[in-house]
Amino acid sequence: MLLIDCPWCGKRDETEFSYGGEAHIARPTDTDTLSDDAWADYVFIRSNPKGVHRERWFHVHGCRRWFNLARHTVSHEILTIYKIGERPELPDDKTAPKPKAP
Amino acid sequence: MTRYSVFSLARNALAYHQAWPEAWRSPEPRPEYDVVIVGGGGHGLATAYYLAKEHGVTNVAVIEKGWIGGGNTGRNTTIIRSNYLWDESAAIYEKSLQLYEGLSRDLNFNIMLSQRGVLNLAHNEHDLKELSRRVHAIRLNGIDSEILDPAQVKAMVPIINISRELRYPILGASLQRRGGVARHDAVAWGYARAADARGVDIIQNCEVTGFSIANGTITGVETTRGAIKARKVGVVVAGHASVLAGMAGFRLPIESHPLQALVSEPIKPVLDCVVMSNAVHVYVSQSDKGELVIGAGIDAYTSYAQRGSFHTIEGQIGAITELFPIFSRLRQLRQWGGIVDTCPDASPILSRTPVENLFFNCGWGTGGFKATPGSGWCFAHTIATGEPHPINAPFALERFTTGTLIDEHGAAAVAH
Numbered sequence: 001m002l003l004i005d006c007p008w009c010g011k012r013d014e015t016e017f018s019y020g021g022e023a024h025i026a027r028p029t030d031t032d033t034l035s036d037d038a039w040a041d042y043v044f045i046r047s048n049p050k051g052v053h054r055e056r057w058f059h060v061h062g063c064r065r066w067f068n069l070a071r072h073t074v075s076h077e078i079l080t081i082y083k084i085g086e087r088p089e090l091p092d093d094k095t096a097p098k099p100k101a102p
Numbered sequence: 103m104t105r106y107s108v109f110s111l112a113r114n115a116l117a118y119h120q121a122w123p124e125a126w127r128s129p130e131p132r133p134e135y136d137v138v139i140v141g142g143g144g145h146g147l148a149t150a151y152y153l154a155k156e157h158g159v160t161n162v163a164v165i166e167k168g169w170i171g172g173g174n175t176g177r178n179t180t181i182i183r184s185n186y187l188w189d190e191s192a193a194i195y196e197k198s199l200q201l202y203e204g205l206s207r208d209l210n211f212n213i214m215l216s217q218r219g220v221l222n223l224a225h226n227e228h229d230l231k232e233l234s235r236r237v238h239a240i241r242l243n244g245i246d247s248e249i250l251d252p253a254q255v256k257a258m259v260p261i262i263n264i265s266r267e268l269r270y271p272i273l274g275a276s277l278q279r280r281g282g283v284a285r286h287d288a289v290a291w292g293y294a295r296a297a298d299a300r301g302v303d304i305i306q307n308c309e310v311t312g313f314s315i316a317n318g319t320i321t322g323v324e325t326t327r328g329a330i331k332a333r334k335v336g337v338v339v340a341g342h343a344s345v346l347a348g349m350a351g352f353r354l355p356i357e358s359h360p361l362q363a364l365v366s367e368p369i370k371p372v373l374d375c376v377v378m379s380n381a382v383h384v385y386v387s388q389s390d391k392g393e394l395v396i397g398a399g400i401d402a403y404t405s406y407a408q409r410g411s412f413h414t415i416e417g418q419i420g421a422i423t424e425l426f427p428i429f430s431r432l433r434q435l436r437q438w439g440g441i442v443d444t445c446p447d448a449s450p451i452l453s454r455t456p457v458e459n460l461f462f463n464c465g466w467g468t469g470g471f472k473a474t475p476g477s478g479w480c481f482a483h484t485i486a487t488g489e490p491h492p493i494n495a496p497f498a499l500e501r502f503t504t505g506t507l508i509d510e511h512g513a514a515a516v517a518h
Binding site: 001002014015018019021036037039040041043044045046047048049050053055071073074075076 | 342344345348353354355356357358402403404405406407411412413446502503504505
């Protein structure tokens, strides 16, 4: 079970939150010309790393606000928590594999 | 291979069981194979077995980073059923169930298949309507399925609580009598032994660290025991499909989640079928040793940690004690978590990939064990011929681009 430090409310139990999936996936803006492959990439394809994962959480039983955090998917260690719109650099970013889309 | 029979048992009993040969060899990897299967779980071993049996491809290696039966194959709730809503799912899971029905004889290994019946409970009016829709769809596909009213559920499972005072009262159930459980270890060991007997090399403690790809075509795998050349490679690695896809240079519509199960202390026989509930989300059966085998849903977040959260187990136990008040004072013996690959449409991927001659079989989510024989049978066909079998053609990777999803969320008799 995780202890999550909500940027507004402080440390709370995981059961107060709901998980919102991978963070930093921007909805394409050129939707009328977007290819099916690009749509599939946006809607379905996820990075699912074994390592640091940037993800969205929602403090549903608290302040009801969304935020992002970076969590290691093997140790479950939360490396950093930050607000929507921010994207702090992490040392792992350079070493994390970033495979190309098919 | 020593054929297992009452005579071999008697002969070995006279020798104090000291003379049984190993069930399969432990060969050194050869430098080159026609087909390399990455992942020695049930699906991978079944693939190798059917490659040899159905397609005559015997120059095959199964590469396993741990040991045979040490992954999700050996740590699931062993439920087998084919009561799926959509035609595509019904076809592949029913193929699997039919193979299971003849598997002990086919493999000469007792997989202890027990077709004790699988009940899926309905807890409200909507559940009941959904359930009858599903039962009729299943019957149209020629698969056995029937509807029980609460009294019939009570007659079949005397310890269940059908009081109307429950928060989620039991209003009915669907029943697949051909569903049941099997010994999960035996499925892995049986396939390993039978594949080995047909010439397949099973290489344990050998982890794949990369793929050799030339001009978009696979040429082999890099492993912790050296490079192995291969004309074709099939990847069947529940939990780690995205990691291996990353090594091959493409991404998958998959997220890995922990799935937990637990086992109670052994008690005398009280439950002779499998009971599943979609709404309160729990499933339970009693093993031959008398333990209750209890499973539920995945943890919400992605993980590769093979452990889950305590509150997930708490929800599971809450559901089970409401359905079966008699279980409330049972002690839990052990609990474990495995990593499952979940797809956006809760259906698996058995497919060619952007890399030529590299095939992926993944995304079985929480229900891969029941599909082991059918999955291996279809995947063997796909690898041997280079084309998917009509049964697994709908489960191609392209469906996420074309939009022809097979949405089994909630339709599969239990929420995923």
